Amino acid sequence: MSTRGISNRDGEVFGYLEGNRIYDLQGQQTGVVQGQVVYDLDGGRQWLLDGDALLDLKGNVVGYIGAPVSDGEGEEPL
DSSP: OEEEEEEETTSOEEEEEETTEEEETTSOEEEEEETTEEEETTSOEEEEEETTEEEOTTSOEEEEEOOOEEOOTTOOOO
16 A cells, blocks of 8 residues: 655645545544545544645645655565
8 A cells, every 4th residue: 555645835744644544653543535625533624635735624735745655565576
């Protein structure tokens, strides 16, 4: 499964996306993606997604989701 880093507008990574789950850098799940919306674990809307842009609920860009990084499963050894 691939992982995608989540960074703020300054490029500082503060979490990651794995499948449809959002985690902080300590590996604790903080949310889930359903369609174009990120929900917190209580079911509240946390962010919106527009392509790779992460938006607050008013539509302001607050960060970005990076390119997928493979976990190496299924890859040929060098």
